[in-house]
Amino acid sequence: MLSPTSHPWTEDETLVEHLEHRGVSRRDFVAFCSSFAAILGLDSLGGAKIAAALEVVKRPTVIWIQLQECTGCVESVIRTAEPTIGDLVLDVISLDYSHTLMAASGTAAEKALQDSMKANGGKYILLVTGSVPLADNGIYTTIGGRTAKEILEEAGKGAAAVIALGACAHFGSVQAARPNPTGAVGVRDIIKDKPVVNIAGCPPIADVVTATVVHFLTFGRLPEVDAEGRPLFAYGARIHDQCPRRANFDAGQYVETFDDEAARKGWCLYKVGCKGPATYSPCPIFQWNTRTSWPIGAGHPCIGCTEPMFWDTMSPFYDRLPDVGGFGIENKVDLIGAAAAIGATAGVVAHATMQGIHNIRAKKDLNIEEAGTKKEDHHG
Amino acid sequence: MASTRVVVDPITRIEGHLRIEAQAEGGKISKAWASSTQFRGIEIIMQGRDPRDAWAFTQRICGVCTVVHAVASCRAVEDALNIKIPPNANTIRNLIHGMQYIQDHVIHFYHLHALDWVDVVSALKADPAGTAKLAASLSPWPNNSATHFRDVQERVKKFVASGQLGIFTNGYWGHPAYKLPPEANLMAVAHYLEALDWQRDVIRLHTVFGGKNPHPNFLVGGMASAINLNDTATINAERLTDIRQMITRAQAFVEQVYFPDLVAIASFYKDWGAIGGGTRNYLACGEFPENDIRDLDSLYFPRGIILNGDLSTVHPYDPMKVKEYINSSWYEYGKGDEAGLHPYEGETKAKYSGPPTPWTYLQDEKKYSWMKSPRYDDMPMQVGPLARALVGYASGHEGYKALVTEVLTRLDVPAAALFSTLGRTAARGIETVLLARKMNEWYDKLVSRISSGDTQTFVADAWKPESWPAKAQGYGFLDAPRGALGHWVQIEDQKISRYQCVVPSTWNCSPRDGKGVPGPYEAALMDNHPLVNPEQPLEILRTIHSFDPCMSCGVHVLDATGAVVTEVKVQ
Secondary structure, eight states, X not given: OOOTTTSOOOTTOOHHHHHHHTTOOHHHHHHHHHHHHHHHTOOTTHHHHHHHHHHTOOSOEEEEEEOBSOSHHHHHHTXXXXXXXXXXXXXXXXXXXXXXXXXXXXXXXXXXXXXXXXXXTTTEEEEEESBEEOGGGGTTBEETTEEHHHHHXXXXXXXXXXXXXXXXXXXXGGGGSTTOTTOEEOGGGTOOSXXXXXEOSSSOOHHHHHHHHHHHHHHSSOOOBOTTSOBHHHHSSBHHHHOTTHHHHHTTXXXXXXXXXXXXXXXXXXXXXXXXXXXXXXXXXXXXXXXXXXXXGGTOOOOOTTSTTHHHHSOSTTSOGGGSTTTOOHHHHHHHHHHTTOGGGHHHHHHHHHHHHHHHHHHHOHHHHHHHHHHHHHHO | OOOEEEEEOSOOSSBSOEEEEEEEETTEEEEEEEEEOBOOOHHHHHTTSOXXXXXHHHHTTOSSSTTHHHHHHHHHHHHHTTOOOXXXXXXXXXXXXXXXXXXXXXXXXXXXXXXXXXXXXXXXXXXXXXXHHHHHHHOOOTTOOHHHHXXXXXXXXXXXXXXXXXXXXXXXXXXXXXXXXXHHHHHHHHHHHHHHHHHHHHTHHHHHHHSSSSSOOOBTTBOSOOBOTTOSSXXXXXXXXXXHHHHHHHHHHIIIIIHHHHHHHHTTOGGGGGSOOOOOOEEEOOEEESSOTTOGGGEEEOOEEEOTTOTTOOBOOOGGGEEEEXXXXXXXXXXXXXXXBOXXXXXXXXXXXXXXXXXXXXXXXXXXXXXXXXXXXXXXXXXXXXXXXXXXXXXXXXXXXXXHHHHHHHHTOOGGGGSSHHHHHHHHHHHHHHHHHHHHHHHHHHHHHHHTTOOOOXXXXXXXXXXXXXXXXXXXXXXXXXXXXXXXXXXXXXXXXEEEEEOHHHHHTOOOOTTOOOOHHHHHHTSSOBOSOTTSOHHHHHHHHHTOOBHHHHOOOOOSSOOOSSOOOOO
């Protein structure tokens, strides 16, 4: 398929025409719709129905609301490789509301939001960055004089798909770290009547964000997710199982101190605090900034930023994993040591470390505990 | 004449959430209020944590200035624990912070600020050949061809014809304050798109040394990226070459696109050299140490204070003269609302006292912002590129003197035009050029040290908490793209007992103090400031954007006691 870059989605062009321009024949399109219908368990006419529905889709509307956040997720998205942000905004989607990029301010900006939600009701993709502070009637984040909660609830109503982008929208991130002074929560705690995809990470890799949007546009649905709501195409595997330094872990070759001889040979960072064994993330595969490098690749241990509540469960960041505050389960230390040379036991280690997180969560929040258990089943 | 009440909320194309209120009469702004409308409480969250983790937490104060809090935090902890980082680590941090400035300032100019001066719709009427001619008169940039400009114009035409205007919806197109001819507008639109691709490339320098951007990794005691020319997983010749190329491409774009565009566009808006000056006191804390950070004489951007716009004297900066007030802020102090507290004794207790949401106006309220009011020697201070340029110019810094003079000469405006909205925007370009050139020197320095056999990037002496004193405290300063930044840390029994930040956007966006003196945003909007049509507050955006607001940075919490200020049971 040709990239959207060279083949913008133009005026009055339907999806099927647009795909034809990009080298996807009508026949392929109908075949795709039929197989899609089969996946959904529809009868033989289902494919034709889906094709008919998708054929008339116009350049889709994306509404991006930014709540309690640091704008790092926006910065990440504007680093996306393919499609680039320019292509995305001009050719692929209609980004009708984005604080960081839009020309209008104040009333004119808020009118653009209201008009777009009205005109595209039930059809737009809602991107959310930032958390929602609930303490003290939500006074800790307001836009246009309205609270983040009110804005999110309103925008969520007409959304066809909701994408929570980054750790703040996922679970509240740093402002939700102990003692969470503003009562910050993630999108899934506010929008409960439709699925929320979590593009986890602080920030997430831009390409995961755009791939998720493109997945929705191409396949007409959001990608499959794990129990944490994270797309499997990106978060389906542990860092530890994909890490190029895994061979050093298995061979017992560890960095003991930063910049020691082992560090200068690129050995495993487990002993200086790497959270790769407890973190599901696309970092090693997608890499960062047009595949330039990634945290472990640049010699720093993973801090586990795609995992819920990582600020509390993964810190102190430089302590060895089982000693980390959130874990504190001594026998797991031995387990990891014993497992070092045997790749097959990696799953057990993962299970054990995840169990550590679950134990902590169980004390705190039954809902998260439940989600975590499902996740464990999935990856177990 | 009756005055009109104006509310602009949200101010877009900034970091974070900002509300501006004003009163206007006869086409001029008479009064203005700046309200920050987000609060996160990160300093409360810092308490009781490992000081070596502090950089990661405070880095998340802002994802736009994504390295500045991390480096300031490392410096504060290194000051407290008396750690001297290796020269290589210092140079690598300079390269990272230098590229942060360059990338951030270019993004600000094209993607956050340009639409205040550039009418996108007018670009559709341009003659691409005319645009090419104009561009060729400014710079040798190879992409400035008529064919390229025609392609861009076609693309934008198709986009506009689709009826789905996306981010350009409801822009103030056709506003009489837009002065550029269509050809110049087309050039700026083309470079807007080009800059999007460029920034994505050059910022990879952060990824090489820090693993990712935004939020690259740092390390108390140095940098984690080990150097070994004979390994695949370390900083080696391949990665250094990549860095070398990025620096070259960064400098080329800055010198051949950004700076020429800036001067060309400014030449159509010279009247803005007499608008929006506001506060005439300027503070620069200094940045880019050539040697250890304690060697203040080795800072490339000098430190100092300018008072009342008097460039004949640069006063010394004394961090002990910083105090924060809360007369207009939603906090309370143990000593009462009138007290001004130095960060070492600062305290914060959030106490919202405004009207219930949704708000109509805040301008009748005594307190109206989550920002505090920092004051230096009880005076408001402007911080940022203009403060640095003025301190540099007045201190006789050769680079600043040459470029400031060049800009004033090319625009044919007097030095007084620096104290303005235009001056802030021009100063940003000036320091970007200086840094784009300086990056080459830092790169050469790093390579030459590696070549001589010094590959050290980290000192382990004070890494282990057992080696720390029972009590320690430190101050980390850094002059960030948006201005002077300070982090103060106190450590007790190996944990953070207090953490405090005084941040550039807090200086600039501060609300009125106890004497009723407005902060720099407010003062700028009340200084000979037009507002032709309150329904289309384009002029307000020009002046506010000239500060490059970063609201998430500006709002923070200082807590002297270590007590939890607001406990909320969510977990």
